[in-house]
Amino acid sequence: MGVIFVGGVYAVGKTTACTHVAKTMSIPHHTASSLIKAEKANAIPEAGKVVADIADNQNLLIRGVQRALMENGGRILLDGHFTLPNRDGQIEQIAIEVFKALDIQGVVVLHDEPDAIVARFVARDGESRSADIVAQHQRAELAHAQTVCDELGIPLMLLDAFDAVGLTQAIEQWGLA
Numbered sequence: 517m518g519v520i521f522v523g524g525v526y527a528v529g530k531t532t533a534c535t536h537v538a539k540t541m542s543i544p545h546h547t548a549s550s551l552i553k554a555e556k557a558n559a560i561p562e563a564g565k566v567v568a569d570i571a572d573n574q575n576l577l578i579r580g581v582q583r584a585l586m587e588n589g590g591r592i593l594l595d596g597h598f599t600l601p602n603r604d605g606q607i608e609q610i611a612i613e614v615f616k617a618l619d620i621q622g623v624v625v626l627h628d629e630p631d632a633i634v635a636r637f638v639a640r641d642g643e644s645r646s647a648d649i650v651a652q653h654q655r656a657e658l659a660h661a662q663t664v665c666d667e668l669g670i671p672l673m674l675l676d677a678f679d680a681v682g683l684t685q686a687i688e689q690w691g692l693a
Contacts, residue, residue: 517590518619519581520692522683523598523661524626525654527636529678530595533626536680537593541693544588548596551580570600574614581618591692594618598625598660599653607656615664622690623670625661627654628677 520543522530531547538545555576577596584592598615602608630647633654638644658674665672671690675682687693 518621518692519585520591520593520687520690521615521618521620521623522593522595522626523623523657524677525597525633525650525657527633527640528626528628528654530626532678533675533680533683534593534595537683537687540680541684541687543591543593543687544584545593545595546580546584548577548594551584551594552576555580555583570602570608570610574610578614578617585619597657598664599656601653607653609656609660612664612667615670616668620668620670621692622686623661623665623672624683624686625658625672625674626677626679627658627674630654632677 522534524530534545534547537543552573581592581594584594597610599607599609630650633650634645634647637650661672664670671686673682673686675686
């Protein structure tokens with residue numbers, strides 16, 4: 517029981533993969549941003565992906581996850597991030613203490629070619645990003661995910677973008693189905 521965390525940069529297919537797995541495995545799915553918004557309206561900007569107060573939002577996330585776990589029998593599929601761009605455009609790591617407080621039982625990080633992510637980001641959000649910046653963010657996301665998982669003794673699996681089958685297999689392999 518607990519949280520199965522699916523991480524990765526924006527537009528890598530986290531929500532798509534999680535939505536499929538949630539339906540097929542009957543695991544409630546939440547995005548980190550939806551839980552934060554539920555805890556505090558206006559905590560996440562409607563436009564853009566820059567988060568004004570990353571630390572405050574993580575406290576809201578912890579409360580939202582605790583509420584979701586209570587409402588869903590102690591188990592959820594959560595998609596979110598290990599790193600986020602801050603106001604200055606720098607990649608900021610989410611504190612390890614946040615992940616510890618989330619009761620994470622296993623982590624999957626999705627990845628893809630930066631050019632493919634950029635194309636999806638433009639199609640989905642109408643915003644352009646540099647493939648170099650996406651690559652840098654993706655490296656930082658994976659590195660911090662590895663650090664968090666090592667520190668907390670949590671299993672980590674790296675999967676290709678949108679890999680719902682691999683996500684299902686990871687959940688089953690970890691005995692979290």
